[in-house]
Amino acid sequence: MCAFEEGNAVRKMEALWSYQEAEIAKSTVENEIRSTPARLQLAKLHKQLKSQQAVITKLSEEIESYEQQLVKLTDQVSKLEERLQMESSELVTIKQDDESTAEEMTELKGDIEKLNREVSQGVREAKALLGEIEKASEEYQTTARSASKAKKEYDALRVQCEEEKEARQPELDRHDQNLASLSKTVDPVLLERYNQVKQHHAVPIAKIVNSKCGGCNMSLPMVMLKKIATTDGIVECENCGRILYHTND
Numbered sequence: 033m034c035a036f037e038e039g040n041a042v043r044k045m046e047a048l049w050s051y052q053e054a055e056i057a058k059s060t061v062e063n064e065i066r067s068t069p070a071r072l073q074l075a076k077l078h079k080q081l082k083s084q085q086a087v088i089t090k091l092s093e094e095i096e097s098y099e100q101q102l103v104k105l106t107d108q109v110s111k112l113e114e115r116l117q118m119e120s121s122e123l124v125t126i127k128q129d130d131e132s133t134a135e136e137m138t139e140l141k142g143d144i145e146k147l148n149r150e151v152s153q154g155v156r157e158a159k160a161l162l163g164e165i166e167k168a169s170e171e172y173q174t175t176a177r178s179a180s181k182a183k184k185e186y187d188a189l190r191v192q193c194e195e196e197k198e199a200r201q202p203e204l205d206r207h208d209q210n211l212a213s214l215s216k217t218v219d220p221v222l223l224e225r226y227n228q229v230k231q232h233h234a235v236p237i238a239k240i241v242n243s244k245c246g247g248c249n250m251s252l253p254m255v256m257l258k259k260i261a262t263t264d265g266i267v268e269c270e271n272c273g274r275i276l277y278h279t280n281d
């Protein structure tokens with residue numbers, strides 16, 4: 033490679049390096065916008081609202097299922113009560129009937145006792161279900177109140193975040209303009225490769241510092257250092273894949 037080509041290669045990498053610096057400057061602004069106290073609180077509230085919504089959904093499903101069970105149970109109990117009433121009045125009839133046997137009477141009394149126990153059991157279960165419904169409803173309301181408060185705060189913060197973003201938009205626009213003009217100075221092949229490496233590394237170019245890759249700190253073999261010094265193409269770190277940049281400073 034002649035001195036002219038070498039100078040050309042250095043200039044190409046310098047232009048790409050400047051482009052990267054401009055990208056870093058822009059992403060610094062973007063990160064600042066993303067990490068203002070309002071933004072962080074917004075993210076926290078978003079997470080909170082999501083989990084509260086999940087609790088609300090779960091509770092309303094639970095309440096619905098309890099209510100269905102209660103309807104079924106109430107129906108069963110009222111049928112049992114109907115039978116109880118029937119058998120009780122039959123007992124009255126049998127008692128007045130001289131022809132009925134003691135055996136019939138005992139059997140009927142046994143049935144009535146059993147029905148009584150079943151009704152009591154049903155009533156106990158219904159009370160327990162009502163207790164569960166009440167408990168779930170209270171939790172539902174507490175969660176819903178807290179969620180609605182959080183939602184109001186969230187909406188206000190969102191407006192604030194939008195305002196913050198808008199206030200810094202001119203700054204971002206300047207960075208974009210700067211990047212657009214810098215991109216015209218960068219070799220298109222280099223820029224394409226740069227953008228590919230950027231998919232894996234936020235900062236795709238690494239300077240060589242003391243014969244090491246400035247990105248991953250791996251020592252670079254002599255043969256590679258020589259290659260970097262003599263090529264006008266791209267040399268990537270074998271370890272991390274970043275584009276290596278050799279500078280004399």
Ligand SMILES: [Zn+2]
Nearest residue numbers: 245248269272
């Ligand atoms: Zn590396």
